[in-house]
Amino acid sequence: MAIKCLMAGLKTPCSTEMSSMLNFEIGKMLWYYSKNTDLSRHYLTQAFNMMKDLGTAFEDARLKVVCLIAELYLSQRMYEQIKALLKNEAHISMKYPFFHGKILFYLAEVYLKLNDFENALQVVDCGIIYFRDLKEKVVECYFRLAKSLLLATQMTNQHELGISVTELGEVLTAVPANHPAVNDMRAYCYTIQLCYFLATGMYSNYERVNKYYAIALKHVEDLRVTMRKPHWIIDRGHPELLNTLEVLLYEGMAQTQLIICRPAEALNNIGLMIDKMRTYPELSNDFESQAHTLIGLYAIYMRHPEDAEKQFQAALRCAKDTELWTMINLSLAIIYLFTRREQEFYELFQRIAPNKLKTTAISLKSVAYFVHALHSYLHNRTSDCKTHLTDSINISKDEDMARIQSMALLLLSKLLKDPDILRAAYEWTSKSSDLSLMVWANTQILNMHQQMGQMEQASQVKQSLEPSVQGIENERQMALQSPGHQLIKWIEGGAETIVLQG
Numbered sequence: 001m002a003i004k005c006l007m008a009g010l011k012t013p014c015s016t017e018m019s020s021m022l023n024f025e026i027g028k029m030l031w032y033y034s035k036n037t038d039l040s041r042h043y044l045t046q047a048f049n050m051m052k053d054l055g056t057a058f059e060d061a062r063l064k065v066v067c068l069i070a071e072l073y074l075s076q077r078m079y080e081q082i083k084a085l086l087k088n089e090a091h092i093s094m095k096y097p098f099f100h101g102k103i104l105f106y107l108a109e110v111y112l113k114l115n116d117f118e119n120a121l122q123v124v125d126c127g128i129i130y131f132r133d134l135k136e137k138v139v140e141c142y143f144r145l146a147k148s149l150l151l152a153t154q155m156t157n158q159h160e161l162g163i164s165v166t167e168l169g170e171v172l173t174a175v176p177a178n179h180p181a182v183n184d185m186r187a188y189c190y191t192i193q194l195c196y197f198l199a200t201g202m203y204s205n206y207e208r209v210n211k212y213y214a215i216a217l218k219h220v221e222d223l224r225v226t227m228r229k230p231h232w233i234i235d236r237g238h239p240e241l242l243n244t245l246e247v248l249l250y251e252g253m254a255q256t257q258l259i260i261c262r263p264a265e266a267l268n269n270i271g272l273m274i275d276k277m278r279t280y281p282e283l284s285n286d287f288e289s290q291a292h293t294l295i296g297l298y299a300i301y302m303r304h305p306e307d308a309e310k311q312f313q314a315a316l317r318c319a320k321d322t323e324l325w326t327m328i329n330l331s332l333a334i335i336y337l338f339t340r341r342e343q344e345f346y347e348l349f350q351r352i353a354p355n356k357l358k359t360t361a362i363s364l365k366s367v368a369y370f371v372h373a374l375h376s377y378l379h380n381r382t383s384d385c386k387t388h389l390t391d392s393i394n395i396s397k398d399e400d401m402a403r404i405q406s407m408a409l410l411l412l413s414k415l416l417k418d419p420d421i422l423r424a425a426y427e428w429t430s431k432s433s434d435l436s437l438m439v440w441a442n443t444q445i446l447n448m449h450q451q452m453g454q455m456e457q458a459s460q461v462k463q464s465l466e467p468s469v470q471g472i473e474n475e476r477q478m479a480l481q482s483p484g485h486q487l488i489k490w491i492e493g494g495a496e497t498i499v500l501q502g
Helices: 002-010 016-035 037-053 055-075 079-095 097-113 116-135 138-153 156-174 180-199 206-227 238-259 265-278 281-301 306-318 322-338 342-347 361-376 383-401 401-416 420-431 437-452 455-481 481-488
Strands: none
Touching: 016 037, 016 055, 016 097, 037 055, 055 079, 079 097, 097 116, 097 138, 116 138, 138 156, 138 180, 156 180, 180 281, 206 238, 238 265, 238 281, 238 306, 265 281, 265 455, 281 306, 281 322, 306 322, 306 481, 322 342, 322 361, 361 383, 361 401, 383 401, 401 420, 401 437, 420 437, 437 455, 455 481
């Protein structure tokens, strides 16, 4: 009825100013309350052109129209078509902070969707400087959140991300405690910090990580319930955002569950992840490679190297992210080393050489040194192995990456048979919260006591070790018997025939 009234108003002789506002209101109503996006775009474009002809007196009204047009175009993935308009209006909007902030966010999103990361980051930096100079701490904080999220998404410059996360925390403390959005901003900030710490290996309390993942999943479902309420206006991208967040949470939970030796639970989350991709095929473009990688890691854990290799090969075929591509190749290299396939390992050599990695991610460089150290160890090249391990340890120590440093120290202690190195390895392994690494460390301690004739100490270590080994084996058997174990046979397009959950 409201739309009909507005359209009737257009048929009444009125000024250009009034006509432009009527066109805007009709376009807005059609966008919010109908699926007729083409007609909505027509009226909004009419409003924009009229207001442009009316000059500076209608600048702020025109910018309001621009923001709505941007919403519409972004929802239809028409990124190139809206980019030029946003770039032009960004300069004019500098006189109007509210609209300038919105337009910069839209423009950054457009660049990101077009895979132009550098320009997206540049736009966000402009927003930070603009609102910092205005002393608008709240909006500055939002732009810093966006910058940290951009850097976390790329993970190509961990040093810059670390600086951004630190600055974000400092600015957030200046936001008034009674601001209505402060809790949301803090939650967003903590989420980015948590992702950063996990990515760099700085945080290893995986039980707490899983707890927060579960809380986040509950919030996602609560949002869905709210969005199903009558007359709820769902902003552009909200359903897609919730689906993406849900898949990311399943992915993160699966990773942490493998680290704490719960393969059956990891399988369940991988299954939920794939089930979501089947329901919303557009998610496959972003997450199919990650799903195959997770199944490959699960297959390695379950001692199925052939299935793991197939999963990693499938992941490589659809990998778009440089860091993920590098990690997959490093995982394949480890499989080839443990299955004594030298030719295949050397075919990967150029991809995984630490000084030739395509990625700038420091953690992957440390892993690459470890893989080459493992190769040297298996070929009794003690000097090369020690050099590679030292490089891996130095990187992981500087970046406080507990798991990588633990693995490198454990291999070094095995190589040199040095009790002091083994003691340091055990300390770092305790920090990592990785149960498999703890078993490896305690097994080495057991062997050391036996070799030194310290049978009483060896017996004590063995007694404390047996429950962990048995617990890990029980979890492995549980995963083998679960219906989701069939996922290790999923390559491409075959998930529909697999029962994902039991």
